[in-house]
Amino acid sequence: MDHPAFEKLSLLLNKLPNVGKKSAQKLALNLMLQKDDLLPLLQEQLILLKDTIKTCHLCGNLSESDPCSICANPTRSKKTLCLVKDLADLYALEKTNLFEGKYFILSGLLSARTQITPETLGLDRLKNRITTEKIEELLFALPMTLEGKTTAHYIQNECPNLTYTELAHGIPIGGDLEYLDEGTIAEAFRSRKSI
Ligand SMILES: [Zn+2]
Numbered sequence: 001m002d003h004p005a006f007e008k009l010s011l012l013l014n015k016l017p018n019v020g021k022k023s024a025q026k027l028a029l030n031l032m033l034q035k036d037d038l039l040p041l042l043q044e045q046l047i048l049l050k051d052t053i054k055t056c057h058l059c060g061n062l063s064e065s066d067p068c069s070i071c072a073n074p075t076r077s078k079k080t081l082c083l084v085k086d087l088a089d090l091y092a093l094e095k096t097n098l099f100e101g102k103y104f105i106l107s108g109l110l111s112a113r114t115q116i117t118p119e120t121l122g123l124d125r126l127k128n129r130i131t132t133e134k135i136e137e138l139l140f141a142l143p144m145t146l147e148g149k150t151t152a153h154y155i156q157n158e159c160p161n162l163t164y165t166e167l168a169h170g171i172p173i174g175g176d177l178e179y180l181d182e183g184t185i186a187e188a189f190r191s192r193k194s195i
Pocket of ligand 1: 071
């Protein structure tokens with residue numbers, strides 16, 4: 001199709017996770033067909049999103065305010081900090097409504113493959129938070145992979161004299177939290193164990 005704008009949009013949509021080349025083209029075609037109704041609304045919403053979303057300087061969550069609504073919520077416990085690998089996992093845990101503490105999104109997991117080093121984990125921010133908020137427990141909600149385990153172990157050593165727990169059974173090896181149903185996550189939360 002000789003249509004540069006369409007081609008460009010398809011390429012952009014193709015950059016989204018789980019959107020293959022064909023799906024991207026289908027979506028772009030659909031948007032083009034709805035150029036007078038859906039497209040202007042989408043355009044408006046995308047601009048609004050871009051202008052209002054901020055990164056919370058405390059936990060790394062994306063929100064319309066900084067600190068985010070979770071960090072700023074005075075009714076949430078300050079004692080426990082739940083460590084997750086990314087925003088999608090934070091949302092997956094938050095959906096269960098079972099955790100009353102606060103979160104910290106790591107800047108990555110320790111890995112030789114992706115070259116994430118202790119310096120790039122966001123450890124300084126984490127240590128700072130533990131001190132200023134008098135955190136007592138670190139709850140590791142990281143993948144049960146070598147990288148997840150190595151990262152948890154490393155953080156434990158770097159942030160001593162706290163209580164350390166992890167989500168219990170139910171999280172499959174290498175399984176991302178975001179793909180699990182809420183019941184499974186809830187069960188893993190309820191039976192969290194010390195490490
Ligand atoms: Zn926050």
